[in-house]
Amino acid sequence: MLLRRIYQFLIIYFLGLAILLGVKYALRLSNYVIPDPLLLGLTFQSEALRYFKDVLDTMSIAIIGQVLSICLAVLIGILGRQTTWFGSFVKVAAYNVQAYPIVALAPIIFILLGDGFLSRLLIAAMICYFPLLLSVLGIMAEPIGDIEHFYRITGRMRWQLEVKIRAFENLSKLTTVVAGSATLAMAGTIVAEFIAANAGIGYSIRIALYQSDLGKILIALFLIGISLSVYQGLLEWAGAIIRKTWESR
Amino acid sequence: MxxxxxxxxxxxxxxxxxxxxxxxxxxxxxxxxxxxxxxxxxxxxxxxxxxxxxxxxxxxxxxxxxxxxxxxxxxxxxxxxxxxxxxxxxxxxxxxxNPLQWIYRRTDPPIRQLADLKGRVIGITYGGNDETIMRTLLAQAGLAEPEVTLFNVRYDYTPFYRRQVDIWPVYRNTQGIIIGRKMQAENEPVRFFIPGEFGVRFxxxxxxxxxxxxxxxxxxxxxxxxxxxxxxxxxxxxxxxxxxxxxxxxxxxxxxxxxxxxxxxxxxxxxxxxxxxxxxxxxxxxxxxxxxxxxxxxxxxxxxxxxxxxxxxxxx
Amino acid sequence: MHAHPPMRLACRQATFRYPQTASAVFENLAFDMPGPGFNALFGPSGVGKTSLARLLMGERDGFSGELQMTGIKRVLYTYNTERLPGWAAVGQHLERIIAPRQHEQKDQLVELFDMTPHLGSRFAQLSLGQKNRINLIRYLLQDFEMLVMDESLANVDEPTREKILLGIKARFPDKFFLYISHNVIEVAKFCRHILVMAGKGRTPSAAMVAGQDLTGDQPLERDPLERTMLEIMNAA
Incomplete structure (x- = not known):
């Protein structure tokens, strides 16, 4: 699973790169528009280590943000699963807030929290939180009638049991959602860094953009992609292990 | 494409x-x-x-x-x-x-020579032209951190208004006017630090x-x-x-x-x-x-x- | 025969339609079914058997008419596609949801239902018939006066099914069972009262047929069984 993710990413990345280089040579574009492999190699040599550290910095924040949003999404998902007034209120609020583009909220966040760790974390969490919440809400609000009937009719149903049943029945869906939200958390952190922060790969990309250096950006994209693939592969692997142990305990 | x-x-x-x-x-x-x-x-x-x-x-x-x-x-x-x-x-x-200059308060000591930058908190956009220009000026003056403090600047001017940053990079003919007017309204007249006057003509x-x-x-x-x-x-x-x-x-x-x-x-x-x-x-x-x-x-x-x-x- | 507390399920002018629909699932349904015992609800698909079962459980949406339940406080309803959660073996689930004082009875039922070898399995690993049997066991040991068994022994082979039905009748003589099945022979053979619900547009909309109510200790007579079957077929 992990290896598949990595080589799938490599295929996509190098396919994209090949198209770019194809355009470059077909139109005889200079290295300023699209860098040649040699220049890319040199850029990789000089920047890869620094960028990789930046990616790890970004990813550590993305992961913390993701964990926070998973916790929050599960909490709200559990509260919002009921067909009560509060449940529907939570759902409506979640859907509405999702409509606000984060780039519009980001300046407010930076003014309130500065351009350090907290802002990046909050934006990462916000970007990956809403899709997570919607999935968790969807899963938690959907009764598993064939299993729940017995507990309901015999008066044994408790909210913990209901949550357990629904989570168990949707475990692979939840794993997919969590792994997918890693991408969003990463994207969120990068956007935050791009807009304002002082560190991380998004910040480095912004500087490379200032300098019109596509080579650096391509190296950054490569490192982001490969790190994210590894992380998502690990998440899926962890999900499979959880499922296996839960199913055969 | x-x-x-x-x-x-x-x-x-x-x-x-x-x-x-x-x-x-x-x-x-x-x-x-x-x-x-x-x-x-x-x-x-x-x-x-x-x-x-x-x-x-x-x-x-x-x-x-x-x-x-x-x-x-x-x-x-x-x-x-x-x-x-x-x-x-x-x-x-x-x-x-170059319209890229630095704004600062008139109540602060004027920057008559590059050595006057010493001890100030200077806003720069990392990766931007203002960084290149300022680093050149600092090199000319023989100044380096921590003799000056460099502060990463973005679109929000709050750190300058709050005096967290002493001199702030602006485009003299656009933002410079807008910020200058705002400061004037708060009874804080401003001046501009112009790199060209110190020989850096970027x-x-x-x-x-x-x-x-x-x-x-x-x-x-x-x-x-x-x-x-x-x-x-x-x-x-x-x-x-x-x-x-x-x-x-x-x-x-x-x-x-x-x-x-x-x-x-x-x-x-x-x-x-x-x-x-x-x-x-x-x-x-x-x-x-x-x-x-x-x-x-x-x-x-x-x-x-x-x-x-x-x-x-x-x-x- | 023991003296059992009197039980009765009666119904007059009962009409049921799904909310916001014009045509009724059943109309002017009337019957009187004494209990306890192993009774049946028989009829073609779509005639309203499940709707009637829901009614018995207390769902009154879309219902008009009069429903009388005497001596019946708790109604449970079980159906054939129910599942047990997958996170533990079925034996562990039974332990957890059956009161300790009934554990001995549970073991006997498990034996009778031929489920002993499967207690360590996950629900998903069982065959369809095994799933239905394990599901029925957990219902039988809950607190109820009436249990509606909707196709509860589907996919169970015939000898096992007979054994199970006879075992239930012998062990729970003072409960009111309402067995929903499409199997005429089975219903005619084992049930005491059979409420046959007729297809749409037929009058009367339901008829009560007396079944053979077979127990383990008497032989089955062919002719009366065939008569009962014929009666059921005519009424449906």
Missing amino acids: LTIFWAAPAADAADPINYRLKWLFNASVVGDLYADVNGHFTEARLAVKVKSGGPERDAIKELELGQAQFGVASADQVIRALDKGAPVVVLAQIFQV VANSVVTSRRMLQNEPATVKRFIQALLAGWEAALDPANTVRALDTLQQFDRDTPREQLAEQLDITRSLIKPTTEFKIGTIDTAAWKQTEQIMLTQKQVAKPVQVETVLHPEFVF
């Missing part, structure tokens, strides 16, 4: 010409807009489309891709592009004094085209640049102030007219320092200095001999 393949790389007189600016429509491009709105291009039998720029736009790349025939780029962009083999040439230099906006365009269509290039510079001369002629402001207001609706007027005045001083000065004159020494600065700061790998792509012959 596909348009790249079929876009005609060269334009003849009848073809539409795309002119890609460096930044959004504001007072810094008043001459470009004026030439368009007041018929200077039409008179020269040119169908020019003036397009606003932005952070994600790069005129030099568009020249190479055939998406634009002329563009505005700063000297550092030109030098970086040359370093990577881009076939770009310079036709005119719009700003004689060239800003210039008009560029591709080498191919210059070779294949020298007549079009000549007509374009003369129409454009005529537009600039007219826009900055005090006799045409009303018309210039009308033009600006068409494109920049967010800035009040009296601020635009002030922006226009300052812009004039940066572009046409004296009444006899020919707008567009290329300051070769400043270009060479800009290249030297970038070499020193390792922003380019090797000398690019920027003077070889300067074409001052169109300005007269």
Whole structure:
């Protein structure tokens, strides 16, 4: 699973790169528009280590943000699963807030929290939180009638049991959602860094953009992609292990 | 993506010409807009489309891709592009004094010499031109951190208003006016720190085209640049102030007219320092200095001999 | 026969339609079914058997008419596609949801239902028939006066089914069972009262047929069984 993710990413990345280089040579574009492999190699040599550290910095924040949003999404998902007034209120609020583009909220966040760790974390969490919440809400609000009937009719149903049943029945869906939200958390952190922060790969990309250096950006994209693939592969692997142990305990 | 393949790389007189600016429509491009709105291009039998720029736009790349025939780029962009083999040439230099300057409070001690920067918190945009300029100034002064504190700047000026940062980079003719007015309203008059006064003449906006365009269509290039510079001369002629402001207001609706007027005045001083000065004159020494600065700061790998792509012959 | 508390399920002018629909699932349904015992609800698909079962559980939406339940306080309803959660073995689930005082009875039922070898399995690993049997066991040991068994022994082979039905009748003589099945022979053979619900547009809409109510200790007579079957078929 992990290896598949990595080589799938490599295929996509190098396919994209090949198209770019194809355009470059077909139109005889200079290295300023699209860098040649040699220049890319040199850029990789000089920047890869620094960028990789930046990616790890970004990813550590993305992961913390993701964990926070998973916790929050599960909490709200559990509260919002009921067909009560509060449940529907939570759902409506979640859907509405999702409509606000984060780039519009980001300046407010930076003014309130500065351009350090907290802002990046909050934006990462916000970007990956809403899709997570919607999935968790969807899963938690959907009764598993064939299993729940017995507990309901015999008066044994408790909210913990209901949550357990629904989570168990949707475990692979939840794993997919969590792994997918890693991408969003990463994207969120990068956007935050791009807009304002002082560190991380998004910040480095912004500087490379200032300098019109596509080579650096391509190296950054490569490192982001490969790190994210590894992380998502690990998440899926962890999900499979959880499922296996839960199913055969 | 596909348009790249079929876009005609060269334009003849009848073809539409795309002119890609460096930044959004504001007072810094008043001459470009004026030439368009007041018929200077039409008179020269040119169908020019003036397009606003932005952070994600790069005129030099568009020249190479055939998406634009002329563009505005700063000297550092030109030098970086040359370093990577881009076939770009310079036709005119719009700003004689770089509008990128630093604002600070009048109540703070004035910066009369570079050594006066010592002990101050200086705003810079990491990766931006202001970083390059400030690092050059600091190197000249023999100052380094922690003798000065560098502060990463973004679009939000709060750290300056709150005095967390002493001197803050601004475009003198646009943001400089707006912030200066705000500070004045709070009874905090301001001054500007101008790098050019300390010998650092980092060239800003210039008009560029591709080498191919210059070779294949020298007549079009000549007509374009003369129409454009005529537009600039007219826009900055005090006799045409009303018309210039009308033009600006068409494109920049967010800035009040009296601020635009002030922006226009300052812009004039940066572009046409004296009444006899020919707008567009290329300051070769400043270009060479800009290249030297970038070499020193390792922003380019090797000398690019920027003077070889300067074409001052169109300005007269 | 023991003296059992009197039980009765009766219904007059019962009409049921799904909310916001014009045509009724059943109309003017009337019957009187004494209990306890192993009774049946028989009829073609769509005739309203499940709707009637829901009614018995207390769902009154879309219902008009009169429903009388005497001596019946708790109604449970079980159906054939129910599942047990997958996170533990079925034996562990039974332990957890059956009161300790009934554990001995549970073991006997498990034995009777031929489920002993499967207690360590996950629900998903069982065959369809095994799933239905394990599901029925957990219901039988809950607190109820009436248990509606909707196709609860589907996919169970016939000898096992017979054994199970006879075992239930012997062990729970004072409960009211309402067995929903499409199997005429089975219903005719084992049930005491059979409420046959007729297809749409037929009058009367339901008829009560007396079944053979077979128990383990008496032989089955062929002719009366065939008569009962014929009666059921005619009424449906």
